Amino acid sequence: MYRVESTDLNWRLLAKRQWPLALSLTAIALLETNAITTGPGWWQVPGVVVICVIAVLAPCRPFDAALALTFAIACTAVYMRLLGVAITPHLFWSGSNISMTGAAMATIAILVREASRARAVVGTVLVLAAMAAAEVLGWPIVAPVAYDEWSPDAFNYSIAAAVLLIMAVGTGLYFRARDNERSSQLAASVAAAQNAERMALARELHDVVAHYVTAIVVHAQAGQLSREAAEQVLPTIESSGYEALTAMRRLVGTLRDGESAGPAASSSLVDDVRALAEESGLPVRLSFDLQDAVPQELARSVLRLVQESLTNTQKHAAAVSSVDVSLSSRDGSLFLTVSDDGIASGVPVGGSGGYGLVGMRERVELLGGTFSAGRREPTGWTVRAELPLA
Numbered sequence: 001m002y003r004v005e006s007t008d009l010n011w012r013l014l015a016k017r018q019w020p021l022a023l024s025l026t027a028i029a030l031l032e033t034n035a036i037t038t039g040p041g042w043w044q045v046p047g048v049v050v051i052c053v054i055a056v057l058a059p060c061r062p063f064d065a066a067l068a069l070t071f072a073i074a075c076t077a078v079y080m081r082l083l084g085v086a087i088t089p090h091l092f093w094s095g096s097n098i099s100m101t102g103a104a105m106a107t108i109a110i111l112v113r114e115a116s117r118a119r120a121v122v123g124t125v126l127v128l129a130a131m132a133a134a135e136v137l138g139w140p141i142v143a144p145v146a147y148d149e150w151s152p153d154a155f156n157y158s159i160a161a162a163v164l165l166i167m168a169v170g171t172g173l174y175f176r177a178r179d180n181e182r183s184s185q186l187a188a189s190v191a192a193a194q195n196a197e198r199m200a201l202a203r204e205l206h207d208v209v210a211h212y213v214t215a216i217v218v219h220a221q222a223g224q225l226s227r228e229a230a231e232q233v234l235p236t237i238e239s240s241g242y243e244a245l246t247a248m249r250r251l252v253g254t255l256r257d258g259e260s261a262g263p264a265a266s267s268s269l270v271d272d273v274r275a276l277a278e279e280s281g282l283p284v285r286l287s288f289d290l291q292d293a294v295p296q297e298l299a300r301s302v303l304r305l306v307q308e309s310l311t312n313t314q315k316h317a318a319a320v321s322s323v324d325v326s327l328s329s330r331d332g333s334l335f336l337t338v339s340d341d342g343i344a345s346g347v348p349v350g351g352s353g354g355y356g357l358v359g360m361r362e363r364v365e366l367l368g369g370t371f372s373a374g375r376r377e378p379t380g381w382t383v384r385a386e387l388p389l390a
Contacts, residue, residue, distance in 0.1 A: 022052075070129070080138070273306055284322075289328035295389065360385070
């Protein structure tokens with residue numbers, strides 16, 4: 001039993017999900033056909049075939065299938081009554097066999113699973129009414145003499161019918177609950193993936209674009225001091241502006257095509273870190289002791305950490321005389337330390353959203369590493385990260 005979402009019949013999916021029911025009903029119907037001993041009894045075969053086919057196709061349009069099944073059961077019972085032939089072998093008192101009952105149970109289960117509550121109730125009542133009508137129409141044929149008498153087995157038949165109904169409804173409710181649970185899990189997974197993507201883009205936007213914009217603001221402030229200073233910093237401002245535009249284009253490409261938001265690291269992590277240090281305009285001292293090869297994706301994240309650390313120094317620190325960047329590896333781990341000796345400035349350049357440290361911590365934890373940041377004595381700030389190389 002399976003809900004086919006498209007309004008068009010997806011035959012391959014329907015066959016994949018419904019073949020156990022189709023096989024079971026076919027086997028039962030063949031056994032019942034072999035039990036027919038009189039010629040007119042073969043008239044039940046077309047009705048039984050139609051009823052079983054409707055049950056197999058029920059997931060396509062459950063409520064319509066319930067209506068069609070009701071009509072097919074009633075028509076079969078009526079023309080068999082007019083022919084004066086009993087449905088063979090009848091499962092209950094007189095009017096339906098095992099295949100018809102199985103088809104009705106399957107349709108009710110699918111209806112309860114797929115349809116709205118109101119439609120499920122209406123469709124179930126109609127199918128039960130058709131089954132009851134078949135019993136009433138078949139009774140005079142099976143027991144013409146004792147038509148007005150209540151069979152001693154009637155109570156047992158009623159209990160059996162109630163049990164089958166409960167099984168059908170219970171099966172539908174169980175699968176309905178499972179479907180709802182899967183839908184909730186899927187919605188939660190989609191929401192988590194969307195949130196993770198938003199956070200990744202937010203980190204890239206903060207780490208990449210904000211870095212260049214901060215450099216533009218810092219150099220613009222320096223250029224306001226004198227004409228000579230302005231002439232010196234204008235090329236740097238222009239370069240930072242181009243870099244910011246390039247980074248924004250990468251982010252737009254990520255949103256459109258799902259490509260990597262940040263520039264890929266080159267083959268040399270050392271050269272990339274040196275380039276960042278030169279672009280920052282800060283008095284950076286570099287120390288490298290890389291004994292192991294650094295994977296490309298890890299190198300890209302390290303560059304982001306260095307970039308954000310230098311940006312934070314530009315934004316939050318004054319009177320910086322040195323920034324020490326240390327990068328080393330040993331025992332399967334990569335160690336990064338960025339320290340400055342600046343004094344905390346009053347208002348950071350461009351304000352502060354407080355997302356820099358949050359983004360760095362998230363980036364490190366996603367890679368399975370550890371992150372720490374805090375003040376150093378007597379002045380300054382230190383950022384440390386340990387990342388697994390594997």
